[in-house]
Amino acid sequence: MNRFSLLTVHWNTAELTLKFIELVMPYVIANDWQLFLLENNSNDAEKKILKEGIEKKGLHKNDSFHLVESDENLGFAGGINLIADHAFQKFPEHHFWVLNTDITIPEETMKYIHTRLELNDRLVGSLVFDETGDRLLFSGASFPLTIFGVQYSKSKKVLPNEKWDTSYCEGSSLVINNFIYKDLTSERKTLFDQKLFLYCEDLELGLKAKELGYYSELDTNLIIYHKHSQSGGGSGNFLAFYYITRNRILLAKDYLSFPVFLFYILFSIITRLVINLVLMSKRNVKVRFAIFRGIVDGILGKTGRWEGHPS
Template identity: 25%
Template sequence: MKVYLILVNYNGSKLTEECLDSIHKSEYDEKYEVHVIVVDNGSKVDETVALKQRYKDVIFIRSEDNLGFAGGNNLGIKRALDEGADYVLLINNDTVLDRRMLQLLMKNVKPDTVVTSKILYYSKPDTIWCEGGVIDWKKGNSYNGKMGEKDTHNIENYYCDFTSGCCMMISREIINTIGMLKDDYFMYCEDTEYCLRLKQAGYQIMVVPSATLYHKVSASSGGEDSPFSVYYITRNRLRLVEDYSELFDSSAMQFSLMSRFIRMIQFALKGSKNGKAIRYAIRDYKARKIGKASYPELGI
């Protein structure tokens, strides 16, 4: 079984190095053939140059443009499939793998099932950032499962409706059937959209909580509450609810817009750029603007 791990790097070579080091320390059966692809996604300086000197066994791809999380991963997926991958594992570059994570995921893969690990905060390794997840059909949002809970070391596998793109092992069969991530989401909600496509096609998502990953949350996007993150989460969430209106309750769009307007006012009263980020996001959603945005005053 050939498994290709895909990391997207954007001005974050130090993060990527720590992730690669943890991959190289991983313990797994020799029957698994594991390869690693790093996509340098439009970093200001081509960071593959230095990384190549240290990691001779890693495949590097350089994109001159920042294609976003979705587009960067798709470059890696295409290369992996061209090289005969049976499975690809999307893994954030701001993560560190437990030594047995790969073994446990590979042991549980199935052609018709996406598998994911338990993801703990790197800075709080006893606290869960994501363990599977749920989709709120009334509010139009997806939520990381067990977020903020203490790790109980549960080892029983279970199925869920959503998992973060931070750790997602996908079979060649699934990719051939439903395709790759949607490039035009650029950042955020592309994983939720993929999970909805999975479900519609009859595939499942399984959590392997005995497999552990540590995540330096939003290290490459400036933080979960940065204008960058707020803009893309808002715009793409609205688009997602519209695109899958047959799945969401009629209240989902109303709630999504109303909650964003309230947050916009709250941010404006605080003098935060996030209020403007929400306003731009709603405007761009209505104008059907997709892909990468450009608002220098927001840091986007």
């Protein structure tokens, strides 16, 4: 039986997070797992809703539930790093399952990951469908094609017990063996690269792990349904445009040859210009500005939290 510490981050989505907790806690208790939740410096109203909900469910008295609070917004990367450290200190024999709060996990996935998943020298990811189950959002990717917007194309009717290599596993459901965690943190002190703050940290992790000799794979027995980007503000929000644009440029600089990096910069400028022209007709000024700043900040090498990120 596999033993896990589940890691997730809350920021200003208390109702969503409480539904997630209600979903996973029965399995956490039954399987002798642990759930670590980071409260990532949300606004006072959201903190109040979250804490009242936790108390109402009696989780503040449950030894399997751990609420960790941060006095600053660490982003997803920094938030997971903080609670991963907490979890490893308390339960070093546990493996990690990194999760978003805006997902639904079928019972079959829960059973498989507890009893049948083989934890080897690979990061393991899930097939990610939209919340209706009608659209496959992620089935793997190959770097550098993924930063050019090219993902694997797999049929929705994938067969169980299939596995294939991928450059990274999507961070809404990512399984990390504890000895891979030890190697990564001994190499650079943290699991995720905190300079990215939000978005693309899962891709960077896959690339870094590969440098250390660990690969990534998709397991079709692991399926989740994702309310895409709801935990980060919703699909197409201006923060997603900023961080994805900037962070892909930062990763291109770190992991591509200089000529390919220059080509990617040109590609980014052209494609983002087209997106801006489309958005101009929709008068989405916030998103257009975020794209522009993402390109500029990526080229300048700016990292961490964007000053345009709301508190």
